[in-house]
Amino acid sequence: MKRPTLEAVAARAGVSRATVSRVVNGSATVNPQIRTVVLRAVEELGYIPNSAARSLVTQRTGSIGLVVSEPLARVFSDDPFFSLVVRTVSQELEAADKQVVLMIPSSPAGQARVERYVAGRHVDGVILLSQHGSDPLPAALLRTGVPVVSHGRPVSAAKPPYCDVDNVGGARAAVEHLLARGRRRIATITGPLDMSAGLDRLAGYREILSGTGRRSLAAIGDFTRESGAAAMDQLLEDDPGLDAVFAASDLMATGALHSLRKAGRRVPDDVAVVGFDDIDAARYTDPPLTTVRQPIAEVARAVVRILLAGVDDQAEPVIFPTELVVRDST
Amino acid sequence: MKRPTLEAVAARAGVSRATVSRVVNGSATVNPQIRTVVLRAVEELGYIPNSAARSLVTQRTGSIGLVVSEPLARVFSDDPFFSLVVRTVSQELEAADKQVVLMIPSSPAGQARVERYVAGRHVDGVILLSQHGSDPLPAALLRTGVPVVSHGRPVSAAKPPYCDVDNVGGARAAVEHLLARGRRRIATITGPLDMSAGLDRLAGYREILSGTGRRSLAAIGDFTRESGAAAMDQLLEDDPGLDAVFAASDLMATGALHSLRKAGRRVPDDVAVVGFDDIDAARYTDPPLTTVRQPIAEVARAVVRILLAGVDDQAEPVIFPTELVVRDST
DNA sequence: AAGAGGCAAGAGAGCGCTCTCTCACCGCGC
């Protein structure tokens, strides 16, 4: 019933504990014959190292924390962003033989718990996802001395190394495209303005519009479909004559399409719509959505790579380009 | 630089290690005055227990494995099922002060890794998600003796305790609804037939149709939007005169709507469509989707509860009811 | 008043592993 220990394997193989340890950990300085004997003993006993004992002495745990600071709305809605990042990070860490410990603090108490957990070195590193400006957690985690890398440009006071996509450039491309299509009154539905993705996409929009001396018109959303619909209603009320909308996420664009349909506006004839993300659903809306594709998985992979390579605090952030995908909504 | 240990706290408080341990673990048999002194020492030193050392002696780790046996397609597509379950499980375990270790084996090597990990008691329990009939992992995990609970009825040889929704009943309700609407040629788009959700929803469909002596017409999907679109194309080819479709997931229903639109069929005038899940997106399709609502989060919560309560192998499965939500697609 | 009984705190033995240090033994050069 009891699990075999190193001791048991050593006894069976007729060697010392230290030698078994060397074999199990792949040390080079071990006689091939002895190695074989030890491996057979390991096999026969079904020996599996006790990681608690190992961590106790090595001070490493083999697991990485993935901290998602996300208000309920987004994760509970069907935004595929979260799944995709989690999935990719998991896959990438699996390849490196690391475990993923998922932490989604849903209250201040939860945040304190995460902080204690990380400070207690239960993880060898931390990946931050979806940071908000007001979130005190990134700074707290950075203070623990545990390596931290952020997925997405951090907006909080703390500035860990990070990877992101070119949100500003993507937004610029979207708005330029609308201008090229001859649209004159271009509104935007923003993301949350305490997140870099929200801020940067708005900045790109403003930059292009102000370059042409046009008026900007924005309604604030939170990346969810519902907020997109509400923002669209708002925009139509503010400026019934608008002829284009740039939504900072595809989900919000979907909500906007819904609102426009209800308001009797035709897309793209009356109003052109551009989204951001290029989620699967963008190809299935009516009409299919023109959008800015961002390589979410690549960012996730880069984040893991940076973390595993040993974080360098002064490292330049890695920024991936975005790409405009033109479909029928513009 | 070095983290303080129990020893250090004991020295500072002028008591023994054992006493500090008692205080930290909330033992009742400790003098309130001494407790106060110890707590102050803990505070002053910023003491955080070393979990590796603790696990080493207690044989418990405080973490629960969430094993997702999912082919790439579903998790990579924007199916909110995965996010919602992960989110709910995480939240529920957080409340119980447990960590979530996420494991998404993406290869046989990954499966072996998960098995070793669990057999090595790195987790106190396992939650299985999205099991497939051919998957050998559930049986392997059960053999380790670690408590296992399944989210969704298991179809593999191994039969851990589980929670699920009434998939058969939900499918029945959907088809009965279509019949009540006067539909005569009702097709179905199934889920994967090696998963209980796929099998059971098909069974419910067949049951009602055969009860009325009608012919059944099925195309196999895999819960993704794309497969739904392809299955719909297939069905239209097989029986151009069909007047209703029951899709085993909302995502597939969305794909079906897309195909129907392309084929020039009006929904619901020519063809009525019912989905399954009631994801957010179902309210935003054109037309809004009639669907079977399933309480995904409640199932997830129940699974956690069973696991934490101490798994009883003979426990009756907990089955949650589903509910038909009628919108404009029927 | 003396022994029994109870309760709170300390002593110390591990939990299973890694890793340094030591030791034995080999071949080699001078």
Place this chain on the structure above:
DNA sequence: GCGCGGTGAGAGAGCGCTCTCTTGCCTCTT
């Protein structure tokens, strides 16, 4: 022929914690 470096295996000291066992003290009973 003797010492020397190099190599591979064993001995043993912890890593930080829990938990049993023991001890000491105080109260209660007869």
